[in-house]
Amino acid sequence: MNQEATTKTSYQIPIGPIHPALKEPVHFEFEISGERIVDVSVKLGHVHRGIEWASRKRNPIQILYLAERICGICSYCHPAAFALAVETAADIQIPERAEYLRVIQGELERITSHILWAGVAAHEIGFDTVLYLTWQIRERALDLTEYLTGNRVTKGIMTIGGIRRDITKDMLPRVKKDLQYFKDNFEKLCHIFLDDKTVGMRSQGAGILTKKDALKLCAVGPTARASGVKKDVRVDTSYFAYGDLNLKYITPDDLTGNVNGDVYDRIIQRLLEIDQSIDLIEQCIDKMPSGDIVAEPDIQKLLNQLKKVKGEGVGRHEAPRGEVIHYVKFDGKSDSPYTWKVRAPTYNNILPWIPMLIGEQIADIPIVAASTDPCMSCTNRVAIVSDGRKYELTKEQLHKLSVEKTRRLMK
Amino acid sequence: MRFSMLPAVFAQMFKKPWTNKFPAKYAPANTTQFLADVDEGIAEIIPPVPTPNGFRGKIKYDKVKCNGCQLCIKVCPCEAIEFKKKEKKIKIYIARCCFCSQCNDICPVNCLTMSDEFLLADTDPYSKDLIVE
Numbered sequence: 001m002n003q004e005a006t007t008k009t010s011y012q013i014p015i016g017p018i019h020p021a022l023k024e025p026v027h028f029e030f031e032i033s034g035e036r037i038v039d040v041s042v043k044l045g046h047v048h049r050g051i052e053w054a055s056r057k058r059n060p061i062q063i064l065y066l067a068e069r070i071c072g073i074c075s076y077c078h079p080a081a082f083a084l085a086v087e088t089a090a091d092i093q094i095p096e097r098a099e100y101l102r103v104i105q106g107e108l109e110r111i112t113s114h115i116l117w118a119g120v121a122a123h124e125i126g127f128d129t130v131l132y133l134t135w136q137i138r139e140r141a142l143d144l145t146e147y148l149t150g151n152r153v154t155k156g157i158m159t160i161g162g163i164r165r166d167i168t169k170d171m172l173p174r175v176k177k178d179l180q181y182f183k184d185n186f187e188k189l190c191h192i193f194l195d196d197k198t199v200g201m202r203s204q205g206a207g208i209l210t211k212k213d214a215l216k217l218c219a220v221g222p223t224a225r226a227s228g229v230k231k232d233v234r235v236d237t238s239y240f241a242y243g244d245l246n247l248k249y250i251t252p253d254d255l256t257g258n259v260n261g262d263v264y265d266r267i268i269q270r271l272l273e274i275d276q277s278i279d280l281i282e283q284c285i286d287k288m289p290s291g292d293i294v295a296e297p298d299i300q301k302l303l304n305q306l307k308k309v310k311g312e313g314v315g316r317h318e319a320p321r322g323e324v325i326h327y328v329k330f331d332g333k334s335d336s337p338y339t340w341k342v343r344a345p346t347y348n349n350i351l352p353w354i355p356m357l358i359g360e361q362i363a364d365i366p367i368v369a370a371s372t373d374p375c376m377s378c379t380n381r382v383a384i385v386s387d388g389r390k391y392e393l394t395k396e397q398l399h400k401l402s403v404e405k406t407r408r409l410m411k
Numbered sequence: 412m413r414f415s416m417l418p419a420v421f422a423q424m425f426k427k428p429w430t431n432k433f434p435a436k437y438a439p440a441n442t443t444q445f446l447a448d449v450d451e452g453i454a455e456i457i458p459p460v461p462t463p464n465g466f467r468g469k470i471k472y473d474k475v476k477c478n479g480c481q482l483c484i485k486v487c488p489c490e491a492i493e494f495k496k497k498e499k500k501i502k503i504y505i506a507r508c509c510f511c512s513q514c515n516d517i518c519p520v521n522c523l524t525m526s527d528e529f530l531l532a533d534t535d536p537y538s539k540d541l542i543v544e
Contacts, residue, residue, distance in 0.1 A: 058488065065488035065511050129416045136429050143463075150467045156511040164516070165465070188419070196415040299517045300482060 010038055013362070017046040023120070024375070032362065040357045042350055052340055059335040060086050060160055060306050060328075061299060067326070068154055070342060071375050073116065076109045077319035078342070079158035081326040084239060084315030086160050086337075089328055090306055095292040098162035099241040100284045105149070105157055106240070106317070107277040107284075111182060112141040113320035114222075114270045114277075117373045118189065121267060124366040125202040130192055137185045144178045147171070160302060162294030172285065182278050186271075193267055194255075203263035207356040207368035210261055217351040221322020223372045225251050226269040228259035233318040245283050250276055263371045270373075307335055321345040321373050346375045432457045462527040467510045469528040470503055472543045476522035477501065483514035483523065495544075503543040506536035 017025040025046035031039035119134035214227035310332035322345030331338040439445035448454035479499030491507035
């Protein structure tokens with residue numbers, strides 16, 4: 001930040017780590033001039049849980065459930081990306097039916113997540129009736145999830161080399177009925193979000209992220225696509241059965257004709273993606289071949305096979321919030337992987353907050369921050385702790401340390 | 412349009428509530444007393460909504476069938492299963508269980524199954540209800 005901006009006229013507002021406006025712990029420091037935000041600094045790392053460390057004494061089957069608990073809303077995406085990584089490393093071929101079933105589960109999760117987000121966004125601008133309406137629809141989506149997987153939130157459906165539960169013929173009528181319900185309500189939701197003055201007033205022209213900034217700051221998922229960046233892992237790399245399906249990039253100009261990159265565009269983007277997901281599930285149900293749903297049904301054999309694997313793999317999956325990447329390396333010596341690294345989509349969508357928030361009013365902070373659909377707990381996996389206190393190094397301190405080391409070495 | 416939500420709100424006034432019903436008609440002043448009354452048959456409780464097929468609830472364990480192979484311990488993600496060396500049987504701590512049913516899948520003699528019991532809240536993680544053996 002340049003020095004001229006911090007004249008006596010500006011003052012600072014700290015928000016967080018715990019604040020009623022925030023759903024999860026994150027610390028903001030706003031530099032305010034009058035009502036306008038001049039500068040923002042974001043501090044993370046309040047919910048570090050040591051998940052990657054916990055994987056060190058677990059085998060890949062156990063890690064699936066650990067990955068599921070990285071995020072409550074993306075409880076399918078993380079195990080999916082992890083399974084993809086392990087399958088790449090161990091060179092496991094998945095049966096075709098399982099690929100389609102994986103798409104169905106992934107898209108159902110996207111519907112649930114985006115509808116939840118629509119409710120939260122409406123709540124942030126004080127439109128609580130919409131919150132109740134969207135959560136009504138979401139309840140139906142969760143009931144369908146429970147019907148297909150056994151549980152509402154932590155699905156436990158993914159396994160290495162396939163999927164754990166099949167969608168049999170007698171389950172299809174229920175799935176189709178619910179999809180019809182989503183379609184009917186999607187129209188209703190579109191009408192409320194796109195025609196209602198309240199939503200437009202608060203979201204049009206607020207929190208603009210330009211295409212240039214989105215590319216520069218590596219935004220992912222709906223946040224990037226709402227700024228006009230054509231970036232979608234499902235289209236770019238055809239994993240699962242996405243290659244066989246009719247799928248294209250969705251950007252807000254499909255509906256409105258132009259891209260502004262504001263909060264309103266991000267609302268449109270997510271609504272269009274709900275529609276796309278419903279369509280994808282329908283396509284999957286039509287095209288799904290019959291056959292096995294898992295490559296190696298004997299888990300004991302699978303674990304023995306994975307124990308011998310030596311190599312590394314990367315798994316990429318388009319989660320509701322963007323691209324999630326899992327990296328796994330096996331050394332062929334122990335049950336557990338040698339290393340496991342997770343990059344959750346929110347990690348990339350934090351820096352775009354800065355151009356979005358600068359120039360906005362204080363009252364716009366909640367809706368602009370919520371518009372990227374942040375998920376803090378997924379992101380926090382590194383913290384430096386020394387003497388029981390959180391330890392941080394500023395640029396000046398680092399420079400000082402570096403100079404000191406040079407002097408020490410010169411002696 | 413300014414009030415696009417109004418029709419939905421008015422329509423909802425004449426519909427049944429969407430949410431599942433609370434166990435008591437009105438929030439009781441004393442929950443413990445209310446539950447004691449339910450046990451005695453004085454008060455009535457609205458039953459929870461039925462679970463779907465394939466729901467993963469509290470684990471059931473068939474001790475006779477179990478051959479002590481310890482495979483379930485190997486795959487349990489949350490280390491909820493303990494091996495009793497003398498008897499060569501297992502002990503499951505439901506308080507730690509994450510209800511993934513992975514132990515059901517790997518069990519070679521199918522002695523573990525998932526029931527549809529889900530009301531498992533307790534003040535003591537080691538209470539009798541939360542330990543299966």
